[in-house]
Amino acid sequence: MHTSRNDDCLFCKIADGKIPARKLHEDEYTLSFLDIYPSAKGHSLVMPKNHYATLLDIPEMELKEVIRAVQRIGAAAMKATKADGFNVVQNNREAAGQVIHHLHFHVIPRFKDDGLKMAMGSRKAEEEELKEWEKQIIGHL
Numbered sequence: 001m002h003t004s005r006n007d008d009c010l011f012c013k014i015a016d017g018k019i020p021a022r023k024l025h026e027d028e029y030t031l032s033f034l035d036i037y038p039s040a041k042g043h044s045l046v047m048p049k050n051h052y053a054t055l056l057d058i059p060e061m062e063l064k065e066v067i068r069a070v071q072r073i074g075a076a077a078m079k080a081t082k083a084d085g086f087n088v089v090q091n092n093r094e095a096a097g098q099v100i101h102h103l104h105f106h107v108i109p110r111f112k113d114d115g116l117k118m119a120m121g122s123r124k125a126e127e128e129e130l131k132e133w134e135k136q137i138i139g140h141l
Protein backbone atom coordinates (compact mmCIF):
# COMPACT_ATOMS: atom_id res chain seq x y z
CA MET A 1 0.00 0.00 0.00
CA HIS A 2 1.16 3.52 -0.79
CA THR A 3 1.73 5.48 2.39
CA SER A 4 1.87 9.23 2.72
CA ARG A 5 3.10 10.98 5.81
CA ASN A 6 3.79 14.56 6.80
CA ASP A 7 7.04 14.94 8.75
CA ASP A 8 5.67 17.76 10.91
CA CYS A 9 2.45 15.98 11.81
CA LEU A 10 1.87 14.60 15.32
CA PHE A 11 -0.70 12.06 14.12
CA CYS A 12 1.61 10.79 11.36
CA LYS A 13 4.21 10.16 14.07
CA ILE A 14 1.60 8.24 16.05
CA ALA A 15 0.67 6.27 12.91
CA ASP A 16 4.34 5.37 12.46
CA GLY A 17 4.77 4.43 16.11
CA LYS A 18 7.32 7.21 16.66
CA ILE A 19 5.12 8.72 19.38
CA PRO A 20 3.25 6.39 21.73
CA ALA A 21 -0.54 6.34 21.94
CA ARG A 22 -3.18 4.32 23.78
CA LYS A 23 -4.13 2.25 20.73
CA LEU A 24 -7.56 0.65 20.61
CA HIS A 25 -7.51 -0.75 17.10
CA GLU A 26 -5.20 -0.75 14.13
CA ASP A 27 -5.53 -2.14 10.63
CA GLU A 28 -3.97 -1.49 7.24
CA TYR A 29 -5.66 1.89 6.78
CA THR A 30 -6.82 3.14 10.16
CA LEU A 31 -5.71 3.74 13.71
CA SER A 32 -7.95 4.32 16.72
CA PHE A 33 -6.60 5.54 20.04
CA LEU A 34 -7.69 7.31 23.21
CA ASP A 35 -7.77 11.12 23.23
CA ILE A 36 -5.46 12.33 26.01
CA TYR A 37 -7.69 15.42 26.40
CA PRO A 38 -11.02 13.61 26.77
CA SER A 39 -14.41 15.34 26.77
CA ALA A 40 -15.89 12.21 28.38
CA LYS A 41 -14.69 8.83 29.60
CA GLY A 42 -13.65 6.61 26.73
CA HIS A 43 -13.30 9.54 24.27
CA SER A 44 -11.25 8.24 21.36
CA LEU A 45 -9.97 9.32 17.96
CA VAL A 46 -10.20 7.39 14.71
CA MET A 47 -8.01 8.42 11.78
CA PRO A 48 -6.56 7.23 8.50
CA LYS A 49 -2.88 6.26 8.77
CA ASN A 50 -2.15 8.29 5.65
CA HIS A 51 -1.92 12.02 6.04
CA TYR A 52 -4.96 13.94 4.80
CA ALA A 53 -5.59 17.40 6.20
CA THR A 54 -9.39 17.35 6.12
CA LEU A 55 -12.43 15.32 5.13
CA LEU A 56 -12.20 16.87 1.67
CA ASP A 57 -8.79 15.36 1.00
CA ILE A 58 -9.23 11.65 1.69
CA PRO A 59 -10.04 9.21 -1.15
CA GLU A 60 -13.43 7.50 -0.88
CA MET A 61 -11.99 4.00 -0.37
CA GLU A 62 -9.97 5.05 2.67
CA LEU A 63 -12.83 7.13 4.05
CA LYS A 64 -14.97 4.01 3.96
CA GLU A 65 -12.39 2.16 6.05
CA VAL A 66 -12.21 5.04 8.53
CA ILE A 67 -15.97 5.36 8.96
CA ARG A 68 -16.26 1.60 9.46
CA ALA A 69 -13.69 1.89 12.24
CA VAL A 70 -15.70 4.80 13.71
CA GLN A 71 -18.78 2.56 13.77
CA ARG A 72 -16.89 -0.27 15.42
CA ILE A 73 -15.18 1.92 18.02
CA GLY A 74 -18.48 3.69 18.76
CA ALA A 75 -20.20 0.38 19.48
CA ALA A 76 -17.34 -0.88 21.67
CA ALA A 77 -17.00 2.41 23.58
CA MET A 78 -20.75 2.47 24.29
CA LYS A 79 -20.64 -1.03 25.74
CA ALA A 80 -17.39 -0.49 27.63
CA THR A 81 -18.48 2.74 29.30
CA LYS A 82 -22.15 1.76 29.59
CA ALA A 83 -22.91 5.00 27.75
CA ASP A 84 -26.42 6.00 26.71
CA GLY A 85 -25.23 7.31 23.35
CA PHE A 86 -22.21 8.75 21.57
CA ASN A 87 -21.27 11.69 19.36
CA VAL A 88 -19.09 11.53 16.28
CA VAL A 89 -17.39 14.89 15.83
CA GLN A 90 -15.10 15.82 12.97
CA ASN A 91 -13.60 19.30 12.62
CA ASN A 92 -12.31 20.74 9.34
CA ARG A 93 -9.91 23.68 9.40
CA GLU A 94 -9.15 26.06 12.24
CA ALA A 95 -12.43 27.99 12.05
CA ALA A 96 -14.18 24.73 12.91
CA GLY A 97 -11.86 23.95 15.80
CA GLN A 98 -9.41 21.64 14.03
CA VAL A 99 -6.15 21.64 15.99
CA ILE A 100 -4.22 18.73 14.46
CA HIS A 101 -4.29 19.03 10.69
CA HIS A 102 -4.56 15.31 10.06
CA LEU A 103 -8.13 14.16 9.47
CA HIS A 104 -9.65 12.46 12.50
CA PHE A 105 -13.01 11.63 14.00
CA HIS A 106 -13.79 12.07 17.69
CA VAL A 107 -15.92 9.28 19.17
CA ILE A 108 -17.39 10.61 22.42
CA PRO A 109 -19.52 8.44 24.73
CA ARG A 110 -22.50 10.32 26.14
CA PHE A 111 -24.49 9.83 29.29
CA LYS A 112 -27.99 10.92 30.12
CA ASP A 113 -27.78 14.39 31.73
CA ASP A 114 -23.96 14.58 31.39
CA GLY A 115 -24.27 18.30 30.65
CA LEU A 116 -21.70 18.17 27.84
CA LYS A 117 -22.51 20.90 25.31
CA MET A 118 -22.16 20.31 21.58
CA ALA A 119 -22.67 23.48 19.55
CA MET A 120 -25.83 22.82 17.56
CA GLY A 121 -28.88 24.85 16.45
CA SER A 122 -29.64 27.74 18.73
CA ARG A 123 -32.33 29.54 16.72
CA LYS A 124 -34.92 28.73 14.12
CA ALA A 125 -33.86 29.81 10.62
CA GLU A 126 -35.89 32.23 8.51
CA GLU A 127 -37.58 30.72 5.45
CA GLU A 128 -35.69 33.18 3.18
CA GLU A 129 -32.24 32.18 4.40
CA LEU A 130 -33.05 28.47 4.15
CA LYS A 131 -34.05 29.05 0.52
CA GLU A 132 -30.82 30.93 -0.18
CA TRP A 133 -28.51 28.35 1.48
CA GLU A 134 -30.31 25.54 -0.28
CA LYS A 135 -29.81 27.20 -3.66
CA GLN A 136 -26.14 28.02 -2.99
CA ILE A 137 -25.16 24.57 -1.69
CA ILE A 138 -27.03 22.62 -4.35
CA GLY A 139 -25.27 24.82 -6.92
CA HIS A 140 -21.91 23.48 -5.72
CA LEU A 141 -22.76 19.77 -5.64
Ligand SMILES: [Zn+2]
Nearest residue numbers: 009012051102
Ligand atom coordinates in the same frame (compact mmCIF):
# COMPACT_ATOMS: atom_id res chain seq x y z
ZN1 LIG B 1 -0.49 13.45 9.47
